[in-house]
Amino acid sequence: MTGSLERSVVEELVRKSVLKRLGRYAPESSGAPNPLVVNISARHCHLRQDAVEVLFGAGRELTPMKWLYQEGQFAAEEVVTLIGPRSRVISNLRILGPCRDINQIEISFTDAISLGFEVPVRNSGDIAGTPGCMLMGPAGFLKMNEGVIRAAPHVHMAPEDAAYYGVENKSYMRLRIKGRTGLTFDRIMVRVDPSFKLEVHLDTDEANACGLGPETPCELIK
Template identity: 70%
Template sequence: MLTAPAKPHRAEIEHAVRRLLYQRLGRPTPRAAQAPRPLLVNVSARHCHLTPEAVETLFGKGHELTPMKALYQEGQYAAKESVTLIGPRSRVISNLRILGPCRDLNQVELAYTDAISLGFDIPVRASGDIAGTPGCMLMGPAGFLELPEGVIRAAPHVHMHPTDAEFYGFKPGSFARLKIDGPVGMTFDRILVRVSPDFKLEVHIDTDEGNACGLGPDTPCQLLP
């Protein structure tokens, strides 16, 4: 089981320092600095979530995912294991990363350009809402797994702790706007709000969306009603 990093994320340290500086200088604290947590906007590359049974089918009886890299959300990680995805045109994506821990359903998340190259017509869905979505074939070192459904383009979404949701005035299932600054800045109008006591404030967009807005590590971003 992978434990969360002991030291805070860089963004959390910068957020605390920024608030302290405004206090020391006696200046009004901007709204973004008043927020309980810093806003992180991360690009979520194509990946899949698997059940324990699926992992055993693909990697062998008794196999468990091996944590490789901790993600920002507590307890979530990129696993060392990856699979090959076979699309309807027999085109493949190799080294499709598995994210852990295991879930109670199998789900593949692709960007729009991934879907085009593979021959998929996939809907934009919230994670877990896979009814009626296309399926695919996954190949691992120990076998094949045919998924009857579960291939989606993940809806852009924000993870929020209840205190974040209260601060920004959002409710679970509502939509926020995300303003991206920079040379090719733009605003996303439908960022799905997900709220849980286990979440830290983080927006996920896919690789197509991140490339379109020129998102970088220091790109200023704002959450808006």
């Protein structure tokens, strides 16, 4: 019994140390089944396999460069250039894999201003009626008639996390960011799936507004 307790303590300390070194925050244990992780989601895009082949050549598949916190998700080596209104561009837009069944680009409010068009806040996958753009890759161009969004803040969690917090899939929570420039986000959409790890995604504007860093205390509130 003692040995088992000591092992669990060691595992918790190692988990916290790893998360901090990765730039994530792991709160003190409070009975929660999993540590809370809040990550900054920089601008990126998700593409269908046929779109990857248009941009990079027939038969081309995404090459994992860095594995992300969610199981099976990765930042690819492949990047594209986004061409917006009046030929304003964002270069080196990272593709995240694996491929999906829709083409979607996620940028911040600041990015949208720089590109010169209005981009709505949407949940991932909800792209109907959103602006489009042109993507340029080494093998060709891809015209998107829709799919550019500002991703709504959201939290991924497993069923045990949802039970602990008393929430359901597609419900909303609040995220309290503490610290000198702390603030509270009132609409954090909940996504529940057995494969998910407990992780909140904020974009770069949102993270900068509250001074989010590796040591910043954060709290999810129903």
